[in-house]
Amino acid sequence: MVKYREILRQKAMGISIRNIAFSCKCSTATVRTVVDRARVCGLEWPLPEEMNDAAIRAAIYPKKSRSDTSKAEIDHVRIDREMERPGVTMTALWTEYCEAALASGKEPYMYSAFCRKHRDWATANKVVMHIEHKPAQEMQVDYVGDTMEVMDADTAELLKVYAFAACLPYSGELYAEGFYNMKEESWVEAHVHAFSFYGGSVPIIVPDNLKQGIVKNTVEELIVNEQYRRMAEYYGCAVVPARPRRPRDKGAIEMGVRVIEQRAIAPLRNRLFTSLGQLNGALLDKVKEINAHPFQKREGSRDEIFIRQEKPLLVPLPSKPYEMVTRKSATVNFNYHIAFDGSWYSVPFSYVKREVEVCATKSAVWVVCDGERIAMHRRLHGPKGSYSTNPEHMPDSHRDFVEWNGDRFRRWAQEIGPACEAVIDSILKSRKIEQQSYRSCRGVLALTKKHGGQLLEQACAKALSYSPCPSYKTVKSLVTKMAAAAPEDPDDGAYLRGNNYYQNLSKGDDE
Numbered sequence: 001m002v003k004y005r006e007i008l009r010q011k012a013m014g015i016s017i018r019n020i021a022f023s024c025k026c027s028t029a030t031v032r033t034v035v036d037r038a039r040v041c042g043l044e045w046p047l048p049e050e051m052n053d054a055a056i057r058a059a060i061y062p063k064k065s066r067s068d069t070s071k072a073e074i075d076h077v078r079i080d081r082e083m084e085r086p087g088v089t090m091t092a093l094w095t096e097y098c099e100a101a102l103a104s105g106k107e108p109y110m111y112s113a114f115c116r117k118h119r120d121w122a123t124a125n126k127v128v129m130h131i132e133h134k135p136a137q138e139m140q141v142d143y144v145g146d147t148m149e150v151m152d153a154d155t156a157e158l159l160k161v162y163a164f165a166a167c168l169p170y171s172g173e174l175y176a177e178g179f180y181n182m183k184e185e186s187w188v189e190a191h192v193h194a195f196s197f198y199g200g201s202v203p204i205i206v207p208d209n210l211k212q213g214i215v216k217n218t219v220e221e222l223i224v225n226e227q228y229r230r231m232a233e234y235y236g237c238a239v240v241p242a243r244p245r246r247p248r249d250k251g252a253i254e255m256g257v258r259v260i261e262q263r264a265i266a267p268l269r270n271r272l273f274t275s276l277g278q279l280n281g282a283l284l285d286k287v288k289e290i291n292a293h294p295f296q297k298r299e300g301s302r303d304e305i306f307i308r309q310e311k312p313l314l315v316p317l318p319s320k321p322y323e324m325v326t327r328k329s330a331t332v333n334f335n336y337h338i339a340f341d342g343s344w345y346s347v348p349f350s351y352v353k354r355e356v357e358v359c360a361t362k363s364a365v366w367v368v369c370d371g372e373r374i375a376m377h378r379r380l381h382g383p384k385g386s387y388s389t390n391p392e393h394m395p396d397s398h399r400d401f402v403e404w405n406g407d408r409f410r411r412w413a414q415e416i417g418p419a420c421e422a423v424i425d426s427i428l429k430s431r432k433i434e435q436q437s438y439r440s441c442r443g444v445l446a447l448t449k450k451h452g453g454q455l456l457e458q459a460c461a462k463a464l465s466y467s468p469c470p471s472y473k474t475v476k477s478l479v480t481k482m483a484a485a486a487p488e489d490p491d492d493g494a495y496l497r498g499n500n501y502y503q504n505l506s507k508g509d510d511e
Helices: 004-012 017-024 028-041 053-060 076-082 090-103 111-124 184-198 226-234 247-268 276-292 302-313 406-416 418-429 434-445 453-466 472-485 499-510
Strands: 138-151 158-168 173-179 204-206 214-217 222-224 326-331 337-340 343-346 355-360 364-369 372-378
Touching: 004 017, 004 028, 004 053, 017 028, 028 053, 076 090, 076 111, 090 111, 138 184, 138 247, 138 276, 158 184, 158 247, 158 276, 173 184, 173 247, 173 276, 173 302, 184 226, 222 226, 247 276, 276 302, 326 337, 337 355, 343 372, 406 418, 406 434, 406 453, 418 434, 418 453, 434 472, 453 472
Parallel strands: 138 204
Antiparallel strands: 138 158, 158 173, 214 222, 326 355, 337 343, 355 364, 364 372
């Protein structure tokens, strides 16, 4: 800061301007300006003790009183209202303000002054100048930290359920749904159901940087998961993830997750659910209660603001919901079925041992070979190992499919023993379509390579004593246990002489 008091004191002592500048560490121009302005203001040395540098500066550099009477007035209420509309910016509003000011013959404020004055007005009226969340502009999504549970009605096992949550920041409208896993397919399906709940989509989706949605998010590069990107493109959305370790970038869903945990999941913690649909029904009912509950510090509720101000601005949904397509390569098995997600689907038998591409949505599975679709099935969601077989895919005669058939499996089992033959026969008859049992038959007979035919025959006989229709798993478990309990072959390893050998040897010596 300039030493105003010292400059005036040394000038009164007759010291030259150059020496004053050197002593006070400032330029000669500054010294001349301070001396001239002090003379104009009538300041002469000696000055009162209480008059410090700040007081001298205020006296010689008085603030100019600016009159804004010639400036056009700013309609702050209108600007605040217009900023809530999609696509409206301060630049566009300032342009409109300038045109209106010039038309009325008044001078407009420059852009920086225009923004500053509106900021001051917003602060004084306890409103935010920059509307961070505009209606129907974005949807923030995340998983809830607390999990829920569903009891399997068959096994009484408690299955963990992960809750997905979505929020429209402007109205705060919430949505939640539970899934058995957090895989890519569940993540995409949750977004589809959220859009259906809201009755429209939004231009921007703001997720966290979880691997189901974001492959890479750095300053230089953003890579969105391919399936997630396709879903967003289908609904006309752009995925704009929050910055890593910046939860405030999606503050609305962070608050929404907390509300769902406290007011939806916690009240349901002691309820027993036996199906995922039952759990999701109860969870959605609680979320709807939250949306309908009046705000504490605002007028109305989430539902009122959403229905009145946000829902009309949502992007209309496509005619059909998005279905995620999963693709994988597979080789057609010897029983002319391909495996996908734990189930088996048939293809024409002529494609055995051919490599094909399997494409699947939640409701359908189709198989493609050389760019041509060769099979179409309804997707199975039952127990693992289920079959979907089209009778048209079966061979007309087993002569055309002689390598693997029921007669061959029976002949093979007959060579091992009657118990093995009975087991194979029961497995072949356990399926409505015989070819669906070929894999199990082959697995049973292949046990001879490791344990031998004799032990397999014993295991099959024991399995038949338990059940007339034993499974491959039963036979495998029995033969494994029997092999572990069987004594070691005396021919293996070193030769050991028993007690009788030495007794006979003693008798020979006595004779």
